[in-house]
Amino acid sequence: MTKLKLMLLIFITPLFSFAGMEGMVAVPAGTYRPFVLKSNSKKGALQTFRSIPVKLASFYMDQKVVTNQDFSDFVKMHPEWSRSEVPVIFADEHYLSSWKSDISSGGTDRQKKPVTGVSWFAAKAYCESLGKTLPTTDQWEYALEDKGRNSPALKNQILEWYSKPNTRSLQDAGSDSANGYGLHDMAGVIWEWTLDFNAFMAEDELRDNSNTGSLFCGGGSLGKLSADDYATFMRFSFRSSLKAKDTTMNLGFRCAKEKS
Amino acid sequence: MKSHLFLLSIVAMIFFFECRTFAHDHHEAAIGGEKLSSGSLYNLSSDWQTQEGKTIKLKALQGHPVVIAMAYTSCPSSCPLIVNQMKQLQSKLPQTTGTVFVLASFDSKRDLPAKLKKYAEQRKLDEQHWFLLHGSRNSVQELAATLGIRYTEDSDGDFDHSNLISVLDSKGVIRFQQAGLNSGVKELQEKISDLESGRP
Numbered sequence: 001m002t003k004l005k006l007m008l009l010i011f012i013t014p015l016f017s018f019a020g021m022e023g024m025v026a027v028p029a030g031t032y033r034p035f036v037l038k039s040n041s042k043k044g045a046l047q048t049f050r051s052i053p054v055k056l057a058s059f060y061m062d063q064k065v066v067t068n069q070d071f072s073d074f075v076k077m078h079p080e081w082s083r084s085e086v087p088v089i090f091a092d093e094h095y096l097s098s099w100k101s102d103i104s105s106g107g108t109d110r111q112k113k114p115v116t117g118v119s120w121f122a123a124k125a126y127c128e129s130l131g132k133t134l135p136t137t138d139q140w141e142y143a144l145e146d147k148g149r150n151s152p153a154l155k156n157q158i159l160e161w162y163s164k165p166n167t168r169s170l171q172d173a174g175s176d177s178a179n180g181y182g183l184h185d186m187a188g189v190i191w192e193w194t195l196d197f198n199a200f201m202a203e204d205e206l207r208d209n210s211n212t213g214s215l216f217c218g219g220g221s222l223g224k225l226s227a228d229d230y231a232t233f234m235r236f237s238f239r240s241s242l243k244a245k246d247t248t249m250n251l252g253f254r255c256a257k258e259k260s
Numbered sequence: 261m262k263s264h265l266f267l268l269s270i271v272a273m274i275f276f277f278e279c280r281t282f283a284h285d286h287h288e289a290a291i292g293g294e295k296l297s298s299g300s301l302y303n304l305s306s307d308w309q310t311q312e313g314k315t316i317k318l319k320a321l322q323g324h325p326v327v328i329a330m331a332y333t334s335c336p337s338s339c340p341l342i343v344n345q346m347k348q349l350q351s352k353l354p355q356t357t358g359t360v361f362v363l364a365s366f367d368s369k370r371d372l373p374a375k376l377k378k379y380a381e382q383r384k385l386d387e388q389h390w391f392l393l394h395g396s397r398n399s400v401q402e403l404a405a406t407l408g409i410r411y412t413e414d415s416d417g418d419f420d421h422s423n424l425i426s427v428l429d430s431k432g433v434i435r436f437q438q439a440g441l442n443s444g445v446k447e448l449q450e451k452i453s454d455l456e457s458g459r460p
Contacts, residue, residue, distance in 0.1 A: 087298045090303065200422065244405035
């Protein structure tokens with residue numbers, strides 16, 4: 001190609017890097033019906049429903065979940081987020097417990113795997129350090145919905161994943177086929193933090209308080225959940241059971257970015 | 261000339277790639293030489309404005325027990341009850357108490373310092389003991405997450421939220437929490453007197 005084209009290429013490609021866009025896709029604007037989980041003390045039941053459609057503006061989202069390598073780079077630059085330095089108010093005692101050292105997960109085969117064992121505070125700090133944010137629950141669920149493109153197969157995949165005990169080791173981030181938006185790892189890999197995971201749910205007495213206990217109490221209307229919405233219910237219930245400093249071995253994250 | 265431009269563009273490219281580094285941010289790790297407790301709320305380093313329009317970090321509250329809750333001035337029902345509970349608690353403490361009462365607003369948009377000051381005056385929340393705080397959405401999110409308070413903003417700009425009163429010790433560590441609006445103030449009072457007298 002001509003020198004001019006080459007120079008243009010050299011200038012324009014790094015501008016994407018400078019804006020922090022590499023590894024992200026633009027999810028187009030659209031409407032979406034948020035899933036709502038509420039307890040109705042009058043009826044004594046758990047209520048689930050899809051609320052009125054909301055409009056979501058277009059936004060950028062990481063194509064893959066954040067990996068051990070990514071998070072290791074972050075911790076090296078920000079040792080206050082290493083497991084020996086992080087305040088216990090920001091991450092529990094299992095934070096990065098599977099890592100070999102403060103700054104590395106260890107093992108070259110582990111570098112590309114999704115980082116897990118991270119709290120909401122740590123995930124948020126990682127995203128903010130890159131000028132990004134955690135996706136909102138609406139953004140994440142909308143991205144998963146994929147305009148209903150792969151609906152039955154997707155729902156089966158998710159339900160199958162939830163029904164298996166997690167004994168196998170995690171696959172590399174991005175190793176599945178992308179959905180219609182170009183997003184990987186949306187189903188069957190890990191649970192993901194969202195910015196507003198702790199949105200209000202009508203009553204706190206919905207779950208028992210033991211740490212290993214069940215995620216939710218049953219309720220009369222739960223039986224009326226379709227298989228479609230059961231998977232969604234699982235995610236909402238899981239997210240709302242979390243506290244911001246919690247870490248689990250199956251909980252990781254990806255970042256998003258508003259379109260200015 | 262062309263080759264100079266080419267070299268320049270290579271340099272620019274390298275420069276741009278290097279700019280993709282993690283932005284530095286620093287957590288407040290020490291107050292005047294003394295390291296913050298690992299469990300302290302004061303590890304949250306964002307800025308807040310008080311009802312007097314003063315900018316503070318939460319660590320400014322250290323040195324006394326703190327009673328902290330979250331509410332907002334336009335809240336129709338539950339928030340007045342939280343405030344009343346805190347006032348009731350204050351009335352049971354000795355005049356000489358060093359305990360401070362903190363109300364952080366969910367409502368970053370509307371609860372600016374002037375509004376908070378008016379609210380404090382209407383409810384007779386004395387400025388020696390009460391801090392009403394306005395913060396950014398991010399600060400509010402982090403504080404709620406740390407305290408374990410759930411909230412959602414609805415389409416009208418009002419907030420659905422859980423009700424929780426927390427007691428912090430002089431180092432900012434959460435020592436006691438009371439959920440809901442129906443439990444009275446006896447346990448809270450006992451916890452505060454324990455902290456004030458240095459009992460574990």
